Amino acid sequence: MAKVISLLAPPNVPMAKTPTETGLKGQKESVCLVYFEEKFWKTMDTARVKTIRHTTRRFSDAHIFLATVSDVQKGEAMECCKKYKLCPTANVISPASDNTAFYGAFYEILNKNLKKFSSDLETRTSSKNGVVGYRLFENELHIYGNEQLMKENEKRVEIESSIKECFTGQVHFRSLEQVLVPQCTLKCGDCLRNNTNGKMGTIGIFGKMKYTPANESVQTVALSSAHVISSGDIACSSTGVRFGKCIWPESGVNIHDVSIIKIDSSMINSLKRTVFDEHITIDEIPKQNLLYRKVIKYGAATQETCGSITKIDNFQLFGNDVMAILPLDSERPFSTNGDSGAIVLTKFDKKYHGVGVIFGGYLDARGAENKSTxxxxxxxxxxxxxxRFIGDRKMTIEFDKI
Incomplete structure (x- = not known):
């Protein structure tokens, strides 16, 4: 007469483990689909309603669905739901109906488990353990470790065992040096050269820096990538002409910093201030609005290119989120060696926003045999x-047009 099916989220999707189905909490992490023969609806009474409620007692009302095979059955089932409060009327479904609510229940459970998994993962991959970042590829978790962690096999085994308590997929450990190649080179011809070590990069944007709100004294500065140039280094043009000195950061170890270069007064009138002739806004845009958004940049090596942000969740390095960008033109990279420091722009609410600063490229995330990244x-x-710069130095920067 009736069939009750407990539907869990797909088994091949990695997630935190839930309690067994004998436990109340575990059953609430399921979707219940109930199907009755046609005559059942015509003979519905209080006793049968009691039987249904007993059978589905371990499921939340929002996760109970009644399956029907015709519009007539669907109408009868909806009337029963209204009368006896079996489940929301939107949860009465048929092959021809809009089953958004049914699939939405799966996504609700999946999203809840993924959030718990991400929270657990951040705890278990603390930088104190030598883990500098991670990236989730479907059912593969890639852990990026520092040099010390890659030497300590027992430590990696301990971390992997801890992760597998809440993750059923494969765990891989990679050295950061193997997977992230900074976009700097010794070749000549780019716009910014570190005169101390010869690294090449891009001047991202110029601006005016004020020390405090009360101090009207301003200085012209340029922004680039911290791994290209850091505090104390001399900034030169591609032809070797000095144009300034870097004042931030103290070192290039933290990839999440930008470099701030104080421009020599003798060079201010020689600077080319703009490329796109657009004002930019530096505001935080919600991640869900950035994913798959079109972006542009102008770098010293590849000039103007367009791309799309393809990864923004479950991707961290040194405890902070980073973004992955793929080019819109498959025949041309979004960036290459010498583009580090270029500003990543997107148009949002009719304004150009500076959302990112290029650090590196060619992330060999899964090994040389994989071409997807x-x-x-x-x-x-x-x-x-x-x-971070403003909070540490108590300075503000007003950027020029880009």
Missing amino acids: QNETIAIFMKNALD
Whole structure:
């Protein structure tokens, strides 16, 4: 007469483990689909309603669905739901109906488990353990470790065992040096050269820096990537002409910092201030609005290119989120060596927003045999980097047009 099916989220999707089905909490993490023969609806009474409620007692009302095979059955089932409060009327479904609520129940459970998994993962991959970042590829979790962690096999085994308590997929450990190649080179011809070590990069944008709100004294500065140039280094043009000195950060170890270069007064009138001739806004845009959004950049090596943000969740390095960008033109990279420091722009609410600063590219995330990430550009979040500078130095920067 009746069939009751307990539907869990798909088994091949990695998630935190839930209690067994004998436990109340475990059953609430399920979707219940009930099917009755046609005559059942015509003979519905209080006793049968009691039987249904007893059978589905371990499920929340929002996760109970009644399956019907015709519009007539659906109408009868909806009337029963209204009368006896079996489940929301939107949860009465048929092959021809809109089953958004049914699939939405699965996504609700999946999203809840993924949030718990992400929270657990951040705890278990603390930088104190030598883990500098991670990335989730469907049922594969790639852990990026520092040099010390890659030497300590017992430590990696301990971390992997801890992770597998809440993750059923495969766990891989990779050295950060193996997977992230900074976009710097010794070749000549780019716009910014570190005169101390010869690294090449891009001048992202110019601006005016004030020390305090009460101090009207301003200085012209340029922004680039912290791994190209850091405090104390001399900034030169591609032809070797000095144009300034870097004042931030203290070192290039933290990839989530930008570099701030104080421009020599003798060079201010020689600077080319803009490329796109657009004002930019530095605001935080919600992640869900950035994913798959079209972005552009102008770098010293590849000039103007367009791309799309393809990864923004479950991707961290040194405890902070980073973004992955793929080019819109598969024949041309979004960035390459010498583009580090370029500003990643997107148009949002009719304004150009500076959302990122290019750090590196060609993230060999799964090994050389995998081609899916070979054209990726890795960028840090621009606002977060600027907030660290402003908070530490008590200075503000008003950027010129880009």
